[in-house]
Amino acid sequence: xxxxxxxxxADGSGELLPGGSxxxxxxxxxxxxxxxxxxxxLLLVVLAWIGIILLVKLLETDYPxxxxxxxxxxxxxxxxxxxxxxxxxxxxISLGHGALMAVGAYTTSVxxxxxxxxxxxxxxxxxxxxxxxxxxxxxAAARLHGPYLAGATLALAVGVPGIAIYYRxxxxxxxxxxxxxxxxxxxxxSLTGDLGRGYITVLGWALALSVxxxxxxxxxxxxxxxxxxxxxxxxxxxxxxxxLGRSRVLAFVVSAGCAGVGxxxxxxxxxxxxxxxxxxxxxxxxxxxxxxxxxxxxxGAVLGAALLTFLPTFLSNQALSAGLDNSxxxxxxxxxxxxxxxxxxxxxxxxxxxxxxxxxxxxKAHKRQAAQAKHAGRA
Amino acid sequence: MLVVKDLVVTYGAVxxxxxxxxxxxxxxxxxVLGANGxxxxxxxxxxxxxxxxxxxxxxxEGKDITGLAVEEMVHRGMAHVPEGRGVIAELTIxxxxxxxxxxxxxxxxxxxxxxxELFPALAKRRNLSAHTLSGGERQMLVVGxxxxxxxxILLLDEPSLGLAPRIVAQIFGIxxxxxxxxxxxxxxxxQNAKSALxxxxxxxxxxxxxxxxxxxxAALSADDELRHAFLxx
Amino acid sequence: xxxxxxxxxxxFTLGAIYAAFALCLVLIFRATxxxxxxxxxxxxxTTYLAFEMIDRGLSYWLAVPLAIVAGFVLGGLIERVIIxxxxxxPEINAVIVTLGLFVAIEALIGILFSQNQQGFPAPxxxxxxxxxxxxxxxxxxxxxxxxxxxxxxxxxxxxFRFTHVxxxxxxxxxxxxxxxxxxxxVGRMLTLGWALAGAFxxxxxxxxxxxxxxxxxxxxxxxxxxFVAAVLGGLDSFTGAVVGxxxxxxxxxxxxxxxxxxxxxxxxxxxLLGVLVIRPGGLFSASVARxx
Numbered sequence: 001x002x003x004x005x006x007x008x009x010a011d012g013s014g015e016l017l018p019g020g021s022x023x024x025x026x027x028x029x030x031x032x033x034x035x036x037x038x039x040x041x042l043l044l045v046v047l048a049w050i051g052i053i054l055l056v057k058l059l060e061t062d063y064p065x066x067x068x069x070x071x072x073x074x075x076x077x078x079x080x081x082x083x084x085x086x087x088x089x090x091x092x093i094s095l096g097h098g099a100l101m102a103v104g105a106y107t108t109s110v111x112x113x114x115x116x117x118x119x120x121x122x123x124x125x126x127x128x129x130x131x132x133x134x135x136x137x138x139x140a141a142a143r144l145h146g147p148y149l150a151g152a153t154l155a156l157a158v159g160v161p162g163i164a165i166y167y168r169x170x171x172x173x174x175x176x177x178x179x180x181x182x183x184x185x186x187x188x189x190s191l192t193g194d195l196g197r198g199y200i201t202v203l204g205w206a207l208a209l210s211v212x213x214x215x216x217x218x219x220x221x222x223x224x225x226x227x228x229x230x231x232x233x234x235x236x237x238x239x240x241x242x243x244l245g246r247s248r249v250l251a252f253v254v255s256a257g258c259a260g261v262g263x264x265x266x267x268x269x270x271x272x273x274x275x276x277x278x279x280x281x282x283x284x285x286x287x288x289x290x291x292x293x294x295x296x297x298x299x300g301a302v303l304g305a306a307l308l309t310f311l312p313t314f315l316s317n318q319a320l321s322a323g324l325d326n327s328x329x330x331x332x333x334x335x336x337x338x339x340x341x342x343x344x345x346x347x348x349x350x351x352x353x354x355x356x357x358x359x360x361x362x363x364k365a366h367k368r369q370a371a372q373a374k375h376a377g378r379a
Numbered sequence: 380m381l382v383v384k385d386l387v388v389t390y391g392a393v394x395x396x397x398x399x400x401x402x403x404x405x406x407x408x409x410x411v412l413g414a415n416g417x418x419x420x421x422x423x424x425x426x427x428x429x430x431x432x433x434x435x436x437x438x439x440e441g442k443d444i445t446g447l448a449v450e451e452m453v454h455r456g457m458a459h460v461p462e463g464r465g466v467i468a469e470l471t472i473x474x475x476x477x478x479x480x481x482x483x484x485x486x487x488x489x490x491x492x493x494x495x496e497l498f499p500a501l502a503k504r505r506n507l508s509a510h511t512l513s514g515g516e517r518q519m520l521v522v523g524x525x526x527x528x529x530x531x532i533l534l535l536d537e538p539s540l541g542l543a544p545r546i547v548a549q550i551f552g553i554x555x556x557x558x559x560x561x562x563x564x565x566x567x568x569x570q571n572a573k574s575a576l577x578x579x580x581x582x583x584x585x586x587x588x589x590x591x592x593x594x595x596x597a598a599l600s601a602d603d604e605l606r607h608a609f610l611x612x
Numbered sequence: 613x614x615x616x617x618x619x620x621x622x623x624f625t626l627g628a629i630y631a632a633f634a635l636c637l638v639l640i641f642r643a644t645x646x647x648x649x650x651x652x653x654x655x656x657x658t659t660y661l662a663f664e665m666i667d668r669g670l671s672y673w674l675a676v677p678l679a680i681v682a683g684f685v686l687g688g689l690i691e692r693v694i695i696x697x698x699x700x701x702p703e704i705n706a707v708i709v710t711l712g713l714f715v716a717i718e719a720l721i722g723i724l725f726s727q728n729q730q731g732f733p734a735p736x737x738x739x740x741x742x743x744x745x746x747x748x749x750x751x752x753x754x755x756x757x758x759x760x761x762x763x764x765x766x767x768x769x770x771x772f773r774f775t776h777v778x779x780x781x782x783x784x785x786x787x788x789x790x791x792x793x794x795x796x797x798v799g800r801m802l803t804l805g806w807a808l809a810g811a812f813x814x815x816x817x818x819x820x821x822x823x824x825x826x827x828x829x830x831x832x833x834x835x836x837x838x839f840v841a842a843v844l845g846g847l848d849s850f851t852g853a854v855v856g857x858x859x860x861x862x863x864x865x866x867x868x869x870x871x872x873x874x875x876x877x878x879x880x881x882x883x884l885l886g887v888l889v890i891r892p893g894g895l896f897s898a899s900v901a902r903x904x
Contacts, residue, residue, distance in 0.1 A: 470782065
């Protein structure tokens with residue numbers, strides 16, 4: 001997970017255990033640590049969800065807009081998390097994840113419109129559809145690198161909305177489809193009380209947190225390690241027996257499924273699925289979020305989702321009070337995001353989480369070295 | 380002409396040169412010898428400015444040039460033929476040659492004729508793409524290109540690499556002849572110590588980033604122990 | 613038959629613009645190995661500058677060269693100030709920077725100028741001409757576009773092939789270190805490359821605007837298609853950029869007229885993937901994909 005401490009054994013420091021081996025402060029026994037991590041994450045996720053429920057209950061009467069914003073964050077989060085895994089951990093850049101969200105959103109909209117299916121089934125089917133598209137794209141993308149991959153996914157991002165317009169009977173054309181979100185079941189309401197529109201927020205976060213949990217397990221598993229290996233050194237990875245194509249496609253499929261969840265929630269939260277919701281700017285905003293949060297970091301994904309949700313409204317409010325007109329104010333968020341994206345790449349390419357983490361571990365390592373030097377000096 | 384004093388170079392935490400000193404007088408060839416990884420290429424790259432030294436001094440014609448930009452080194456009369464030759468394969472032979480003298484204000488199109496005279500193999504194919512050249516021809520091209528800069532000192536990094544002995548002898552002969560005729564100073568890095576010592580005036584043997592011997596070429600060739608230990612013959 | 617001809621002409625005209633932009637992208641890619649996704653936004657910016665000037669009474673024929681100069685300066689500035697710092701690092705960093713610039717510049721246009729669509733003047737007639745019985749839908753404006761792009765492209769290529777500066781730029785693009793060792797100020801060559809691309813893009817941006825409407829995002833489609841064209845042709849090849857541009861222009865025109873306008877983008881995607889499957893480096897690429 002983090003820096004491990006093989007270094008200290010060379011100078012003989014550390015506790016001497018029976019059998020002659022040394023246990024160094026900070027080291028751990030592999031398997032036990034992994035298990036406790038999974039459990040820790042599960043606990044975290046459940047607690048977070050309970051926290052969201054409490055927050056929604058607190059805010060829903062007086063601050064309904066905030067509750068909706070929380071719901072917005074819930075639909076960005078799975079897509080951002082999936083994308084950060086794809087790009088940060090597997091090294092594949094995608095400018096088309098907005099299109100994959102669209103796939104999820106449209107599937108959900110069509111199913112909710114026509115059938116009487118339980119919501120969870122709708123979600124699963126949307127994820128499945130998005131994953132299938134991800135499979136196709138992933139297969140094509142597995143052979144492409146860098147700018148070529150960027151180009152192909154870019155073409156995807158602009159192509160998918162066109163399909164929605166073409167098949168206008170099914171997808172509602174330019175106007176899109178209206179979505180009626182699921183209402184909260186009685187058993188749930190008996191536990192939490194009537195949340196009103198807050199139910200969607202709570203439901204959304206349940207799904208978003210599930211995706212996070214799923215991804216965190218995947219990232220720490222054999223698959224995550226394979227993805228990193230493929231990212232860092234193709235030749236070495238394939239010499240180790242990792243099938244490059246399969247590994248890459250898997251990463252794409254997983255991230256597409258996550259984007260599908262995001263799309264589903266987008267449909268249900270905004271109650272509208274139209275081509276205009278899925279412009280190239282959406283894909284670029286997703287990219288901004290993963291860069292700001294830190295490529296490959298799930299914590300960073302949460303941060304990125306928060307920024308994407310809260311910053312635009314904050315900025316346009318600032319702009320309006322500073323005297324800009326409506327359309328100018330609407331442009332302030334993209335301007336700031338674009339500039340911040342550039343600035344982050346120039347100054348702190350590891351993103352907010354990555355840079356802080358590195359700084360933290362570097363300081364820790366320095367402290368440890370200083371302590372050891374002192375100890376050795378005294379001994 | 381060129382004086383290197385106590386040059387220290389590190390790549391991050393890894394030491395590459397631990398205090399190297401040598402001299403290349405005008406009209407002489409100094410060969411830098413040693414095994415793979417000894418630091419010979421690092422030495423050349425530091426002299427020409429591609430690598431910044433951690434400590435030490437480099438002077439050309441008495442003026443301090445340590446830490447100057449690469450382009451500046453070239454303008455002051457240093458021509459470096461890098462490891463791997465540095466042929467720009469996408470350009471033609473003529474274009475490659477033209478590049479050599481481009482920065483000179485007094486460059487003329489006809490300058491290249493001297494190089495064609497020196498290396499007739501290049502003359503025939505002057506408008507063909509450089510990627511069609513064989514190894515030996517490429518070496519001729521880059522040496523010719525370097526000469527068109529009318530340098531005061533020539534830095535050559537392993538020119539014999541991958542070339543047949545006959546071609547090596549031919550090229551080395553041309554270089555020795557040029558040095559004798561024009562007073563060009565040459566710093567020659569080579570793994571092929573035998574060939575290098577055959578045309579060099581002085582030899583500097585480097586091992587693990589440090590100089591282990593500096594002497595005339597004749598003396599080095601005669602020192603059996605040294606040759607066996609560091610030079611492989 | 614007449615329709616086919618006209619659709620082809622439209623495709624050809626479109627293709628000329630895509631080719632122009634693809635050339636800009638290839639120019640920058642060869643020099644710095646970076647895809648400048650912001651190229652379209654830069655062109656939109658300079659077009660809006662031209663629009664403002666024309667709006668205030670300046671002649672079209674004065675505004676255009678001024679905009680081209682602005683494009684030159686903007687391109688050079690961007691490389692020197694921003695791109696220079698990410699040229700050495702991982703590829704993905706530079707991609708993200710240009711994407712950030714893309715988003716930022718478009719937003720800036722909306723703030724500084726206007727978010728709404730505006731009509732942009734066309735310097736020549738917008739009518740086709742007739743040969744005998746057939747009406748050729750190749751307007752004066754179209755012909756101007758094609759000629760202007762062709763002339764500019766030829767000038768650019770002449771610069772590269774026949775001048776010392778061009779030789780230096782090519783050397784700097786093909787082998788930075790070797791170029792340095794030949795006394796070439798590589799940094800300046802890179803800046804120049806971006807500046808030239810900026811100038812050429814500015815011209816293309818104005819050409820495509822003429823006779824139509826501009827909005828801050830009007831270049832989005834063009835840039836994406838230009839990118840697809842460049843990739844199609846092989847990012848290293850100028851010829852490939854031109855061929856790719858023309859192919860895409862024609863594809864767009866045919867799909868638009870004979871199938872449906874909404875499927876144009878997907879058709880482009882399909883074409884791109886089709887080509888990359890057969891030749892992963894693009895049609896005219898010299899290198900072969902690495903296989904382990």
